[in-house]
Amino acid sequence: MQEPTLSETPGDEHGGRAPGRLLSFFAGPFAAATVYFLPFPSLSPNAHMLAAIMAAVVIYWIAEPIPLPITALLGTAFCVLAGLGSAKSVFASYAHPIIFLFMGSFLLAEAMAVHGLDRRFAAWILSFAWVGVHPRRILLAIGIVTAFISMWVSNTATTALMLPIALGLLATIHGTPAHELGEFRIGLMLMLSYGATAGGMATIVGTPPNLIGAALIAQQAGVSISFVTWMAVGLPLATLLLLVAWTVLWWLHPAETSMLPGLAQHLQEQKLALMPWTRAQVNASVAFGTAVVLWIVPGLFAAVWGLDNPLSLWLKAHLPNELVAILAAGLLFFLPTNLSKGEWTVSWKQAAGINWGIIILFGGGLAFGELMVETGLSHSIGQGVMALFGSQTVWSLTAGSIVVAVLVSELVSNTATASMVTPVVIAIAQSAGVSPVAPALGACLGASLGFALPVSTPPNAIVYSSGFVPIKSMLRTGLLFDLLGAVLIWLTLRLLCPIVGLV
Structure with missing residues (x-):
């Protein structure tokens, strides 16, 4: 199997998913024309035009006849062509501060992957x-390692990193008859996907949906979520998800033996192969550690000395998450390995190998979100949904x-x-007169779930390609x-959002 890289373009993993790819080329324009010519008297002309363009964009995002980032670029280009905004205003979203958080965190992740720092930590x-x-215990350890790495590295890259380690563990258990392992192979493979997803929820930089949710909440709701505040909600949620995954996987896919001979030798070989530390690994650790410290310090300082403390205010103003990511990534180009x-x-x-595609896709999503607010489309959608379902509380909206x-x-x-989902949820909450923060967090965290099919997430596709996971087992x-996972997300938000002030 060819392992995905950090530069893998979003959508590539689903390139052959939808049947009738040629048909999907025409489905987008057809959807746009249908929406455009249907009467929507409640929409302004600009909102109606945006709805037509977004209908095509959503169809293309689902069917993926072309790469997702190209769909985002073309969609925003058509918005300019349709007169929904100037090129300067529409394309400004591609330079949103969160974009630079993407760049910096991707550069740090690339350094870890290139120099084997993540593999060293796993072993x-x-x-x-x-x-x-x-x-x-091995199942839990694999989950912990995968989740921790995924807190800082993309879920896809983390799963790709951990797969050969997990396969190596299975391959070196020579003394254990196959029947004694039972379904443990399946559980071990699935733990890679579940652990990566759980870990990705723990930090704001753990997975793109987190950044998308945080950016849209700041952009459309005016609420800025700090690195520490996100972790105050995300880390307990990730811990719960990991423990539940461990319990479920051991229950459904247990080993039929209590000992796995050969494992200790394999781990010793892994450790020896990674010795000693290289200068590049030390440098990458310094840059990574700098980012983590600077991300955490402002929130901790505010928690101890108060939000109104002059230094707390200075740190908040001068050390935003985006700046920290860029500064830490910049260290990688100043720390020599051989002067x-x-x-x-x-x-x-x-550095050029980072995931530029997802950065473009994210910029397009921000542009559409901004246009939905400016044209009033998001408000109209929110009013329409509220008319259908009646009054909603913040927690029923979060569940939905x-x-x-x-x-x-x-x-x-x-x-x-x-x-797609987060801007609509924010609009619905605002129309209902309730805080949109918890419902928006529910949308972006829920978007990281999706474990039933190999095509649901790249980590699922990676573990399915190992050959150890039957489709029926993955589905069940x-x-x-x-x-x-959905229940745990709701319970965590319900309990912690009021405590950290996100309601």
Whole structure:
């Protein structure tokens, strides 16, 4: 199997998913024409035009006849062509501050992957004495390692990194008859996907839907979520999801043996292969550690000395998440690995390999969100939904947004799901006169779920390609975890959002 890279374009993993790819080329324009010529008296002319353009964009995001980033670019270009805004105003979203958070965090992740820092950490954790050779503990350890890495590296890259490690664990268990492992192979593979998804929810930079949700909440609701505030909600949620995943996977896919011979030797070989630390790994650790410290310090300082403290105010104003990511990534080009040869921690060729496609896609999503507000389309959608379903409370809206996001994400990429669902949810909440923050968080967190099918998420596709996961097992386990995950997201938001002031 060819492992996905950090530069993998979003949507590439679904390139062959939809049957009748040629038909989908015409489905988008047909949808746009249908919406345009249908009467919508409640919409302004600009809102009506935007609805037609977005109908085509949504169809293309679902069917993916062309790459998702190109759809986003063309969609915003047609908005300018239709007179919905100037090129300067529409394309300004591609330079939104959150875009630079993407760039910086992707550069840090690329440095970790290029120099094997993430693999070193994985082997280190798995060699802990408490793990031993017990399948139940190994399953939990794999989940912990995967989740931790995914807090800082994309879910796709994390799963691709951990897959050969997990396969190596299985391949080196020579003394265990196949029947004694039972369905443990399935559980171990699925833990990679579930662990990566759980970890991605823990930090604001863990996965693109988090950044999309945070940006749209700031843009349309005027609420800025700090790195620490997100972690105050995301980390407990990720911990709960991981523990539930461990319990469910061991229940449905247990090993039939209590010991796995050969594992200790394999882990020792992994550790020896990674010794000693290289200068590049040290440098990448310094840059990564700098980012984490600067992301956390402003929130911790405000929590201890108060939000009105002059230094707290200065840190909040001068150390936004985006700036920290850029500064930390910049260190990679200042820390040398071989000064005499002019070699640095990351070369521009390596830096150019980050996921530019998802950055473009995200910029397009922000542009559409801004236009929906400016034209009044989001307000009209919110009023229409409220008329259909009546008055809603913030927590019933949150539950609904989670369910919708989970259902959509089974067939649409999580990034596109967050881009489509979150603005609508915010509009509905604002029309209902309730805080849109919790419903929007429910939408972007729910978008990360979707475990039933190989095409639901890239991590699912990666573990399915291992050959150890039958489609029926993925479907059965995935649907159960979708349900449990949705419930856990709602409960966590219901409990923690009021505590951290996100209501």
